[in-house]
Amino acid sequence: MPTANHAILADQFADARDGLTLVAIVPAGIPVTTLKVDVDAQQEKELPLLTESMLRLIGAGVTAPTDLSGLLGFPVDPVRRTLSEGMFRGHIRLDPNSSDGDERVRLTPLGQQVAVEHAAIRPVRERMTFYYDGTLGDIQPYDPALLVQARKAADEDLLKLPAVTTNPVHADDVTPEKLNSLLRADADNRYTVLCVRDVRHPPTPRYLPADLLVYSDPDRKDIEVAVVIDGKISTAHELALISRGGANALGIRVDPPAERPRLNDELELIRVPIATSREKTSSHAMPGAGPGEQGKVVGVSVFDHPRLLEDAITQARDRLLIMSPWIKKSVVNNAFIAKLEGRVRRGVRVDIAYGFSRHDTKCDPEAVGLLEDLSKSYPESFTFSRLNSTHAKVLIYDNTCVTTSFNWLSFQGARDRTYRMEEGNLVTIRSFTDTQYAYFLSRIADERMA
Structure with a gap:
């Protein structure tokens, strides 16, 4: 059933295809699978204030624990514990030229990088959530709040767009490069994926509501479709549908115009x-x-x-x-x-x-x-x-x-x-x-x- 919003879409996209007329706007659903992805990753973790300040002082040439304690205003014991943690993480090393009575430290190359970036990098194993667009055969940055269950899609009579395959999504289908491209778009993200270990997902996809624009020539021989998501035509989805047969594969046909009731x-x-x-x-x-x-x-x-x-x-x-x-x-x-x-x-x-x-x-x-x-x-x-x-x-x-x-x-x-x-x-x-x-x-x- 067309919606009240379709009048707005008709005004916006009626002339989007030269020589063709916008015949119908069909509520559609794009199959989207929620993926739970197990990954090996690097995590950038913000440094505690004491650690950050200590690394910066060491980088500036303050290398004795007692000097660091005095400048930071902390007792020497927590300073030594922080130094030991820095050595464990590979940020700090003992100065080979220091004596028993004059112990001094230096930054490692990794410590120098951490001191500049104010973040520590550590390896982690995480389970992350991504959304796989079945029509495109690729993960996309969709808002999960917009996805609807299969039953609701059926109740609303959404035209379900075809998926690339009915096979389950495996680890080989999602690459670290693609995951990282999505993660980088999140300003709060501090992960870099190194390896995808496993992918799990429910057997039934959810659906992203969209609108399918149906265009036809006067003889109804040339029928084209376009996909609108959030008010914008998605060229990627249109090309994906064309590669699978377009309107014909979707079973879309256009009949002659209905006869208009006549007035007096x-x-x-x-x-x-x-x-x-x-x-x-x-x-x-x-x-x-x-x-x-x-x-x-x-x-x-x-x-x-x-x-x-x-x-x-x-x-x-x-x-x-x-x-x-x-x-x-x-x-x-x-x-x-x-x-x-x-x-x-x-x-x-x-x-x-x-x-x-x-x-x-x-x-x-x-x-x-x-x-x-x-x-x-x-x-x-x-x-x-x-x-x-x-x-x-x-x-x-x-x-x-x-x-x-x-x-x-x-x-x-x-x-x-x-x-x-x-x-x-x-x-x-x-x-x-x-x-x-x-x-x-x-x-x-x-x-x-x-």
Whole structure:
């Protein structure tokens, strides 16, 4: 199901492919595996203040323990213990020219480096966490908070992008060079990986939500896809998909555009088409309307529909009517129900009707159940009806009426990945909306299943 954000993406990327039209924006999921990587590494560890100060003084020529104690203001015993630790770590050595009564120390080359960098380097064995992008076949710096479980990806009907391989990730698949390139990007990191010993991960990947842009030429022979992550096109993912067959391998097809519902001649005359959608905010007087009656009549693209539905269930003040042949849980979920209930509790009259045919089974029972439960809680202000048959796709709220070929409460192309341009009409002329509202209420009453 397209989201309200897709209208923004459509504005941003509609012209990203010369000669091609943006046909669909499909919610997608990139398979990501959480890797627990056992490594041998070097760790830079910040020096204790006493150690750092002592190394710097020795480097400046203060080499006797008693002199170091006096300048540092520490008793000689902790100074000698720190010197012994420095010898153990290879930072300090005894001066071969010192006598028994005049013991002196010098910095080793490693100690000189540590004194300059103010950090000690020690070998460690660590288990680190990285994220492996299955589509790219490489680790990436993803935020784990953005990843979703496989079940949620299925519930949201994300198109799962293919992985390079279904084989487990092994130590040979991740190199120290790649790990270190990611670690260096972290300002707080103090590790340098020397060797990858083992890789462990769960059998089921999580998914990084993304958006798949589907472009097509007028003859629907040239279909291209692009992957958008966090509002930016990922060329790496696009090339990875092309190498595996692109849109064809994903089962994506583009059908001819759906026929737009026609308005009466007067409204068709003033309708602003989608091609000039930048003018949608213009108001137009309706010929034959009441004195001073104003409104707008504009074309609605497939990417505008989710935003309009969101506006309806969050901003309707008086009335809300939705007719849609099918209902899917990718649209009607708990968040949708919460917003709809918010309208009902504020006194908005709500009518929702569905049903492609008497024996149709394409609706999700879970989504239907959510609406049934809500209607039982508010029987005076919310009606939910199963119709014998409806092809109508209508959204009416307050002064706005949208007639379209778009399925408001489902996304019919999601199962077989066949997409087409869905176009509608938005009218905000009160007399027209009132007439349409009464007409569709009457249809619901006449076609309601017993």
